[in-house]
Amino acid sequence: MKWSEAVLPESVAENSTAAAIAQRLPDAIVDAKMAIDGPVLTIAAKEILPACGLLKQSLGFERISAITGVDWWPGVPRFELVYFLHSLRHNARLRLIVRLEEDQPVDSVCAVWRGANWYEREVFDLFGVHFRNHPNLERILMPADWEGYPLRKDYPVHGHRYSYQDE
Amino acid sequence: MIEGKAHVESLDAERELSVEDLSGIELPPARPGSSRRFTLNMGPQHPSTHGVLRVVLELDGETIIKARPEIGYLHTGIEKQCETRKYQQVIPLTDRVDYLSNLNNNLCYSLAVERLLALEIPPKAQWMRVMLCELTRVASHLIWLGTHALDIGAMSVYFYCFREREEILKIFEMFSGQRMMTSYIRIGGLALEPPRGWHQAISKVLERLVLGIDEYQNLLTSNPIWLNRTRGVGMLPVDVMIDLGVTGPMLRAAGVNMDTRKDCPHSSYELFDFDVPTRTANDVFARFEVRMEEMRQSVRIVKQALDGMPSGPWQADAPHVVLPDRERMKTQMESLIYHFKIVTEGFRVPAGSAYQVVESPRGELAYYVVSDGTANPHRVFMRTPSFANLQALGAMLEGVLIADSIAIMGSMDFVLGDVDR
Numbered sequence: 001m002k003w004s005e006a007v008l009p010e011s012v013a014e015n016s017t018a019a020a021i022a023q024r025l026p027d028a029i030v031d032a033k034m035a036i037d038g039p040v041l042t043i044a045a046k047e048i049l050p051a052c053g054l055l056k057q058s059l060g061f062e063r064i065s066a067i068t069g070v071d072w073w074p075g076v077p078r079f080e081l082v083y084f085l086h087s088l089r090h091n092a093r094l095r096l097i098v099r100l101e102e103d104q105p106v107d108s109v110c111a112v113w114r115g116a117n118w119y120e121r122e123v124f125d126l127f128g129v130h131f132r133n134h135p136n137l138e139r140i141l142m143p144a145d146w147e148g149y150p151l152r153k154d155y156p157v158h159g160h161r162y163s164y165q166d167e
Numbered sequence: 168m169i170e171g172k173a174h175v176e177s178l179d180a181e182r183e184l185s186v187e188d189l190s191g192i193e194l195p196p197a198r199p200g201s202s203r204r205f206t207l208n209m210g211p212q213h214p215s216t217h218g219v220l221r222v223v224l225e226l227d228g229e230t231i232i233k234a235r236p237e238i239g240y241l242h243t244g245i246e247k248q249c250e251t252r253k254y255q256q257v258i259p260l261t262d263r264v265d266y267l268s269n270l271n272n273n274l275c276y277s278l279a280v281e282r283l284l285a286l287e288i289p290p291k292a293q294w295m296r297v298m299l300c301e302l303t304r305v306a307s308h309l310i311w312l313g314t315h316a317l318d319i320g321a322m323s324v325y326f327y328c329f330r331e332r333e334e335i336l337k338i339f340e341m342f343s344g345q346r347m348m349t350s351y352i353r354i355g356g357l358a359l360e361p362p363r364g365w366h367q368a369i370s371k372v373l374e375r376l377v378l379g380i381d382e383y384q385n386l387l388t389s390n391p392i393w394l395n396r397t398r399g400v401g402m403l404p405v406d407v408m409i410d411l412g413v414t415g416p417m418l419r420a421a422g423v424n425m426d427t428r429k430d431c432p433h434s435s436y437e438l439f440d441f442d443v444p445t446r447t448a449n450d451v452f453a454r455f456e457v458r459m460e461e462m463r464q465s466v467r468i469v470k471q472a473l474d475g476m477p478s479g480p481w482q483a484d485a486p487h488v489v490l491p492d493r494e495r496m497k498t499q500m501e502s503l504i505y506h507f508k509i510v511t512e513g514f515r516v517p518a519g520s521a522y523q524v525v526e527s528p529r530g531e532l533a534y535y536v537v538s539d540g541t542a543n544p545h546r547v548f549m550r551t552p553s554f555a556n557l558q559a560l561g562a563m564l565e566g567v568l569i570a571d572s573i574a575i576m577g578s579m580d581f582v583l584g585d586v587d588r
Contacts, residue, residue: 036282037431037522062409065524066550070537082535084522084550088409088423091430095522115412118558126246141239141587150247157244157251 015039017059017094025051031097038093045098049107052083052096056112061085061094064109067119069127073153078102079129083109105130108137126151203228211240215318215573218583222560224569231572234564236557241587249547253513254280255354257547261534262348264549265585267310270296270303271527272534273352276547278433279523279536280354283516286485290477292356293435298472299342299351300525301465302369305376306335307528308462312383315455315577319396324383331379334372341368355489356482369473376466384459397452401575403563405449411562412555415530416461417579419445420453427526439468451578458580461528488514513542529553529580553585 018039022029028051031042043051055061065084072078083096100106108131109116120131121140128149131137139146148155209222216222219240225233245264249257261272274296281288313328336346341362343349351358387393405421418425426443428436444460446453482489490509491502518540524533530552537546556579563579564572 035520035522037524040520062406064412065531065533066412066535066548066555068535068546068548068550070546082548084533084535088425093431093522093524113412114407114410115555115558118554139239141242143239150244157247 017055017061017092020059021051021054024054030099035095038095040095040097042097042099045100045104045106048083048096048098049109049112052085052109052112055085055094060087060089061092062088064113064115064119065093067109067116067123069123069129069151071127071151071153076101077104079127081106081123081129100129103130105132107132108134110134125149128152204232216576217314217581218586220557220581220583220586222564222572224564224572226569229568229570231564231567231569234561234572236560238554238557238583238586241583243588245588246547246549249544251543253542254516254544255509255513257544258353259348259350261549262350263584264588265527265529265532265551265553265582266347267582268303268307268528269347269349270299270352271525271532272549273350274300274434275523275525275527275532275534276536277352277354278525279521279534280516281483282521282523283519283536283538284354284485284488286355286483286488288356288434288483289480290435291479292481292483294472294476295357295361295481296352296434297436297439298369298469298476299339301468301472302335302338302372304465304528305462305469306332308458308465309335311458311528311577311580312455315574315580316387316393318573318577319393321387321390321393324386327379327383327386331376334375338365338368338372341365353489355485356480360481366473366476369469373466373469373473376462380459380462380466387455394452396570396574397455397578398448398450400451400571401454401563401567401578402449403559407562408559411559413530413559414555415527415552415580416454416457417530417556417559419443420457421449422447425531427524427531431524433523433525439471441465441468451574454578454580515540515542516544524550527552527585529582529585530556549588551585551588553579553581553583557581557586 018032018041025047028043028047029041030044033040063086065086067081067083070080070082072080077099079100081098081100085094085096098106106129108120110120117135118140120134121137123129124131124137125139125141126149138144142150148160204227207224207226209216209224211219211221221237223235223237224231245260249260258273258276261276262269264272309328309332313325316324339349340346342365343351343358405423408418408421414425422445424443424445429443441464444457446457486505491505495502496506516538518538520535520537522533522535524531532552533550535548536544539545563575567575
């Protein structure tokens with residue numbers, strides 16, 4: 001669905017960042033709403049890299065605060081990637097959301113912000129989301145030979161190996 | 168520089184070598200495959216990594232060519248556990264994420280949930296929260312100073328700092344019954360009523376702190392060994408640090424005035440008068456100065472809180488969220504029922520998501536709480552400052568001597584609970 005400046009909800013259309021993205025990358029914004037700390041824009045998965053590039057180069061978001069994921073299983077699309085951006089010079093914060101299907105990969109934004117490296121590794125480690133073109137996409141918190149993705153909703157809290165019956 | 172002459176009794180028995188002679192010795196450059204180049208494991212168990220951090224170092228003699236930090240040794244799945252608990256049961260977990268600045272984590276989580284609930288927190292609770300968070304900042308910086316100095320070799324500072332911190336922990340015990348994992352800041356206000364005599368107790372502690380901070384800074388600043396080991400060490404260009412996501416005193420020591428307490432004021436921080444110290448030298452010594460000054464500013468904030476503490480309730484007026492007064496619970500039926508319902512079933516939080524940022528002693532701390540309308544959080548994500556700061560370790564340790572790497576790791580002030588969760 002294409003959102004243009006005229007179609008952005010009123011609360012977000014006033015926000016210059018959202019308007020700029022809607023203008024230059026018309027296919028990027030899928031949904032938009034306003035939260036207390038700034039706008040929350042849902043971006044199409046294939047447009048996340050150009051959108052982030054635009055945000056850093058032209059719109060002043062020099063910092064990426066964090067990247068994380070949310071699992072909405074058994075809802076569809078399953079995963080929700082959340083990017084928290086911060087602009088030091090404008091003192092503004094922005095949240096980007098990308099909805100992904102279960103095995104859908106997404107482009108890594110490490111080329112835009114180096115700080116995205118470990119956060120994307122963590123999302124890969126705990127959710128199993130694959131990031132294309134990531135410098136070293138390997139597990140970061142779990143041991144390297146771990147099987148399964150712990151923060152998924154169908155992964156039990158105590159883990160699969162925790163069973164007294166087998167030992 | 169230490170001046171002295173080293174008398175070497177060997178082949179050159181007649182010639183006395185001075186320190187200047189020894190420092191000018193040039194080692195031949197390493198050839199590829201030569202024996203001077205090897206990989207050293209600064210294992211997860213190491214006194215100077217401040218926790219279970221593994222750094223794999225590729226060395227050329229004593230110079231680090233490449234450093235690869237490996238984390239995950241303290242990963243306990245706190246975020247996963249949060250999803251199985253009620254909202255109020257998550258608070259003791261947040262204590263243990265950054266176990267040296269518990270109240271800051273409590274505050275961040277409580278503020279995020281209060282945003283989702285749209286709760287109004289009374290001014291007294293907000294001022295008490297600010298006061299206790301600033302005391303936590305002082306306590307955390309005291310540990311940083313003690314362990315940082317200990318790593319570099321100044322052992323006495325460690326004892327002085329822990330002695331001061333002991334007084335602050337006694338204050339926390341007075342308030343909540345617990346020295347470290349206080350869980351004192353709850354959703355809707357505070358856990359318990361502030362105890363009798365807290366005002367005098369904190370005033371006494373502040374008097375000691377004011378003198379102590381100056382004394383400890385003086386111990387180190389006028390010490391030539393300290394200056395030699397910390398000046399000019401650990402510099403990384405500012406734009407690289409910002410790109411890597413570094414926040415907190417490391418960024419402020421590079422000249423960037425970023426402090427969440429000023430940029431996104433929360434919990435009445437805008438009513439307090441304090442400065443955000445910055446330096447431009449961007450080395451370990453600058454970070455030391457920034458943290459010492461932050462301690463002084465925190466003391467200033469606590470003094471203002473003591474002087475101007477408003478009166479009134481210390482919990483929000485929200486009977487379905489906040490536990491009722493204990494005495495009333497024992498005598499009134501409605502209070503008993505509310506207490507029972509809150510403790511066993513929890514309270515439902517409207518669906519939505521909230522991202523709350525606070526300033527932890529280590530940098531920008533944020534909690535992202537996603538609610539799906541039930542009494543259990545759907546997702547709690549902790550954006551911890553040490554995780555982002557540690558990313559910069561690989562870049563910061565390139566081309567650095569091993570001894571300097573210890574000073575750099577101390578100046579980063581990361582806590583592994585923060586990193587791994």
